[in-house]
Amino acid sequence: MNVILIPSVRGGLGHIGRTAALARAITRLAPQTHIEYLLDVEEIRAFNIDAAAAMGYRVNFLPLRHRNERDPVVRACLGHADVIVEDTSRSLIPYRAIVPHAAWLSIPMYPLWDELFMDWPLLQQVDAIAWAYPPALEFPPELASLSAKVLRTGPFMELADIPKQRAARNSLGFAPTEKILLYSPRGMSFGRDFGEQVLAAVIGAVNILRKEQNVRLVLTSVNDRNNLRSPGVPEPLPKWISVVPTLAPRQMLTYMSAADVAITEGSNATQEAAALGTPILMVPGTIYEAWVLGTHLQSVNGAKVIWIESADASKLAANLRELLNDKGVRDTTVANAKQAVSGGSGIDAAARWVINAGKRRSVKR
The missing domain is CATH 3.40.50.2000 (Glycogen Phosphorylase B;)
Known part of the structure; x- marks a missing residue:
């Protein structure tokens, strides 16, 4: 067939x-x-x-x-x-x-x-x-x-063979003491202005958080590092940023499972993170379905949602800090997000x- x-x-x-x-x-x-x-x-x-x-x-x-x-x-x-x-x-x-x-x-x-x-x-x-x-x-x-x-x-999700967080982290070689933040620029598919603002805010937020704890930023689906060149992005990239090319689905989902927080823009990645139980910080992309999903997750306390108009390093850092350090917030948002994508x-x-x-x-x- x-x-x-x-x-x-x-x-x-x-x-x-x-x-x-x-x-x-x-x-x-x-x-x-x-x-x-x-x-x-x-x-x-x-x-x-x-x-x-x-x-x-x-x-x-x-x-x-x-x-x-x-x-x-x-x-x-x-x-x-x-x-x-x-x-x-x-x-x-x-x-x-x-x-x-x-x-x-x-x-x-x-x-x-x-x-x-x-x-x-x-x-x-x-x-x-x-x-x-x-x-x-x-x-x-x-x-x-x-x-x-x-x-x-x-949602179309094939997750049965994806390892849980500890096994995923071990398979990817992350240190037990590292906090892993995952973000995929995805070719800046919502436009350069949107993509550059979010990327700069994410890197700036991690730079702030690294003064408090051991945080690593993993950028996925980056096949050409030149695409990362934009205002607010240091050159060369600091050692605490890992850049990963486009991966096969199981590998990508393993990174998602390993992460302490997934920073998302579109609906697919957000739904996958929710189903895997990875806490979400969402900056909804500039299409209606992302807006609807972001609005819903915000209303049910299923994610930290920051709209592009106010997405800057300090705001992302404050929300990421809460997801990383407050177990009650993390557990609540994870449970609510998983419920939101079920059905x-x-x-x-x-x-x-x-x-x-x-x-x-x-x-x-």
Whole structure:
């Protein structure tokens, strides 16, 4: 059975991470499944290529299409698929007409504006829609007319084999006395202004905290250190900052489990930290789903939430200090965050749908 994953590659890493989690669940339940990525070159950010390659699956590219060569290009890229899983790349759904034998699962992003309603003619063409968000990000009413197709899975997270904090720290070689703060600049996917402000605030906050305790900052998903060059970032980086490239999912989640605090911006990393029981300081990114999740976590005391307008070193340091040093605060926020991301039928429901659809399609072929 052949499964092709088509994540959006025009923005951050979340779509690749989400489809990779689904791929791992499919592999766990049906180990013989062949899975590969297909990245649309029309609007691709370079760091997404590295991220997809790190997931451990073959990566192919969908080249630019002209109307005179569209059909053979699409057949060459998708013709061998039994199931196509598309994450926020709905403009490609009309290609179903060229590869009608393949089942199609669409994973929409939480709406920024009114795009889900405007795209209902596209979503009508797919076999199933996975709603991969916790109940806090309410199911959009504009999908109600398609409810028969919807799998309300909750967040896609494959965490069963991730070590607990002590084992994770030991495997990564962190000293027992170090406090580990984890932050992923993620290619500054919310824009340079946002990314540079948060990065400078994080480094400044850790510099403040190091006067009180042994703190290490781990920056992940950094494949080019030149991307870190910005106001407020010292050159060279001090020894208490570790820089880690884009990692395979299990490695990345091991870092997340090992951390004393995860500093997050987007919904995927925040949900993973919550599910792993890692305390969260969130600076919500400039998209609606991050705003909604940040607002909810703030309202239920599930994280320390700092909005970008007030994100500076002193404010981050004060909130990080509380998460690091106050066990009551830490335990309360961890429990509330875990509750906030719970709900739905789980990633296995989506994986089983893919497996069953693929079996039916491969038999027909």
